[in-house]
Amino acid sequence: MRAVKRIEIIIEEIELENVTDELHRIGVAGYTVVPRAWGYGTHGMRQDNNLGMGNVYLVIACDEKQSQQVIEAIRTILRRYGGICLVSDAQWVIHEG
Amino acid sequence: MRAVKRIEIIIEEIELENVTDELHRIGVAGYTVVPRAWGYGTHGMRQDNNLGMGNVYLVIACDEKQSQQVIEAIRTILRRYGGICLVSDAQWVIHEG
Amino acid sequence: MRAVKRIEIIIEEIELENVTDELHRIGVAGYTVVPRAWGYGTHGMRQDNNLGMGNVYLVIACDEKQSQQVIEAIRTILRRYGGICLVSDAQWVIHEG
Amino acid sequence: MFSLSSMLIPAIMFFGLGFLAQLVRSDLKFPPELTKSLSIYLLIGIGIHGGTEIAKVDATSAMGAILVALGLGFGLPVIAYALLCKIVRVDKLNAAAIAAHYGSVSAGTFLTAVAFLDAQKIVYESQPVIMLAIMESPAIIIGLVLANLARNNSGNGHQQRVSRELVHDAFTNGSVMLLLGSMLIGATAQPAALEKITPFFSTMFSGALSLFLLDMGMEASRRIGDFKKVGPSLLVFGIAMPLIGAAVGIVIGHNILGFGVGGITLLATLAASASYIAVPPAMRLAIPEASPALFLTLSLGVTFPFNVALGIPLYYSAAHWITQ
């Protein structure tokens, strides 16, 4: 097992591409997207409707250094559009080799 | 970044309104709901069917003090209907200012 | 509240049964599955299409000892098919009694 | 009067196909959204059709049907509850939850009966459609009342709030709104404009029903694993109760409402059927102590397939016999 940072991001679906573009630029090893989330925050209730504009839930496992880059990149996006980003510690189960 | 509690709750979809009502009463800054989860627990397998009665997955980031209130409120609901609630530590990426 | 391990697993939907079979064999108290996740990893982009083959997101709360068994079991599956497994610490809100 | 070939109608055969697919553990799966979409569609279709028919019924006989529906909706759960407590010896809260399911109705079962009659070119009265809409709600309320009695009080603050919400929900329930709303639209819309939606809601109806029943067959079959949890006496109840309900329905349909063979069969089917869509979540909220494995296995895994495969032809035969 390897100690990693577990970054979870909740943003509007329409901004997702902005975020994944950044993730590819930074070169993270991977990420996971859970679509069709909804929620409540400073921008009020976001979608309990059927016309789009919902949230997505993103999880990224990466090392400490990359996590700094992700946080910086995400911060500008969150500042513009809202959403949240939480960072916590986790152990990554290594399966290779 | 600000240290927060990360509360995650898994409950039946039909109880969701009970929980979000409590969250609004307590005045948490936000929450996120991922619908259409399913799972297994003390009540057996919950939904692998198409007739409703599935679970939802809820994430709330809040400060230590509010987390206590959320836990108390959620405990009564869980006692009645089942479901689980996990609390962990996280860093909230601050984007304002 | 009880200290537990929070295991989260991201795997292809088609392997899910392999994993839940193992979980039942080990005898975990419960698990939750969030379907229709997608993502990026060593196997490239996995599903942004409509023909199946997406990922699922699995969360398991269990005690330290069981977590070891789950990790061992999951490791063989991940080695074969890819996917990731993260382990972190959490407090389980006890509601019985 | 009744032959095996009367079972060879797509609605029933697709139900059987779904049942089988699940039995052999096929990976066939319907997206949940398709199931929900089909049930919305079917409720609207049946509502519009009922509305256009009801426009032709005189007010007195419509009122009679509504009163009978209310009577059945309040009465059947009480019978079921008594049986469950006294004979099957289930605890009171589970008994209340199960009873509510049997007082309410299953639109899928009702529509299968309609397809069965259509295939044999049997005409039927239009009142049963209104009764379908009416019978959704009372059972939920009776279930609540029985549970409160069982708890020996009107519940704590939380229980009272839940009760209030459930009474509201019983009447603003999605199925009830769709059925009553479409009935109103069917009864009052301009005939020419109504005709434009007929291809969608009427011509295609039987096919969509077959698709829906294919999935319902899988859902019913999925419950088989829970049979052992239910136990033999409850299994017997799952077959006896629809027979009792049907008998009540046949007598009332014949003697009180004066229906013909078709209408009696439909009323018997309503009384015999148990809800597996609207009532389960309501009871889960109202009586969290009750076990979904029990009420769902009974209504969805026992009574529903029993009615589709054996009950409907049986009720039809009985209706035929009583009207002779």
Place this chain on the structure above:
Amino acid sequence: MFSLSSMLIPAIMFFGLGFLAQLVRSDLKFPPELTKSLSIYLLIGIGIHGGTEIAKVDATSAMGAILVALGLGFGLPVIAYALLCKIVRVDKLNAAAIAAHYGSVSAGTFLTAVAFLDAQKIVYESQPVIMLAIMESPAIIIGLVLANLARNNSGNGHQQRVSRELVHDAFTNGSVMLLLGSMLIGATAQPAALEKITPFFSTMFSGALSLFLLDMGMEASRRIGDFKKVGPSLLVFGIAMPLIGAAVGIVIGHNILGFGVGGITLLATLAASASYIAVPPAMRLAIPEASPALFLTLSLGVTFPFNVALGIPLYYSAAHWITQ
């Protein structure tokens, strides 16, 4: 000329049913996937129909309609923006976002107008369908331009990138692709092969539209809680702006394009309607400073139900009056 009974068409009644269901807090819910599937279906259906009709229109009058559509698409948002800044006194970025919605169109409103005309057997020109497709895009671009002007610069690097993407998106937008693509298919496919898909895309169209409007009624009604956030002067705008748009549409339809009553009504409806599907996400990306609660409540919660319930018959009456 116009009577209450002209409102008794399923499209409008189902919209009302949805509105009511949400008002009484029914648990009725459409799966989001059903809504999206229906809107894909409706856009293709309208496109194919338009394509077969357009094949009959001469090139000059088609070109005239396209030019007018572009004129309206670029002109209406400017009028809306001026009103919002000068009279309603909304800040410039919110004004730009709202203006873009009113320059664009709502296919749901357009189709309701078509159903309204059909129910009264009023014929109409086929150009309005092309105009529907054309008018989706310009308003998004004008919204961007207005926002950049409001920000007093062409934006930073990020803004410029977003702008470039949005101009691309405005023209490759799902609705635009579906409408134009199906129009092309309708206009060029072998007639015999086209006939085979007619039952699906044409015969069933009205029924599917009713289902869609049922959900749209719920969506519109869901916005009611946000009315207080919007404030009285913006609410007035949400009704005044469609009236202004309709007036412009009627004059142009009558005097410039020489349409009959039907065509004028449809053009007025296009000009009066505000987008609530394609434009909101575009504006959210383009002008993150603007509040979705404002633009969605106005377009979806105020203007859409106003048009469906009152606007369309009103525009029809006006079209009737002007052509006499």
Place this chain on the structure above:
Amino acid sequence: MFSLSSMLIPAIMFFGLGFLAQLVRSDLKFPPELTKSLSIYLLIGIGIHGGTEIAKVDATSAMGAILVALGLGFGLPVIAYALLCKIVRVDKLNAAAIAAHYGSVSAGTFLTAVAFLDAQKIVYESQPVIMLAIMESPAIIIGLVLANLARNNSGNGHQQRVSRELVHDAFTNGSVMLLLGSMLIGATAQPAALEKITPFFSTMFSGALSLFLLDMGMEASRRIGDFKKVGPSLLVFGIAMPLIGAAVGIVIGHNILGFGVGGITLLATLAASASYIAVPPAMRLAIPEASPALFLTLSLGVTFPFNVALGIPLYYSAAHWITQ
């Protein structure tokens, strides 16, 4: 015999529209549930239709078709595997996985061929529908066998369990159940009752197919980014293999089964088509070492659009030529 106008049928044009929409990076997206629902619907529709037709076929010729289908299902993957190992020089496990896809079939391609023939009023035999159902399974089993041979053993405990499950899955596969089940229903249900579901499953079929192919066009086009990963010699295989399959199909259809132009075209299309729905997940489970980027890009991104746009008219021309 064959002209460009024969391509102007909605099924093919909507495929092209989807392909284009994805090429220009439109935001058009189908809900995954719509795609799944449409494919369930199409399989049932084709099954019912096939069932009613097959009731008319004599047992000998049906048996002949079944034997040929089994032969092709087991034989084609072996040819593909040999080509891939010896000429294209892919490693054995990837070769086994790809080969399995080419032994199985694509219902979407088959239905496009049917639409193509219908548009030109060419009649065709009904046996190919049974063959479609039969050919789903054998290729999966051969894929497994080839992979086990490549691994030079029958696998470890896990592999053996997976193999056992996959053989089960190959025969209880959702598509197989739906096709065979609906065929049985189509062949045995009461004709009068069957007629009631005809509007849904038959009249609407072509339209629903167009909708499905619109999405399939997007799916195929989405694979374009992976072309470079595949490499030129595999790309050539993705076009050569369907030509080989089609040639085999044409000869067998003409010389062994004695089909006419229509039936030969359909059999050629079956043999030429590669699975992209049922086989990919099976091979992912069976041969996790194989790369989905390879087998999906080939079957979905190369062979499928090739067959739809060029293959089908070509096979038809060849069938025409051989039967003269």
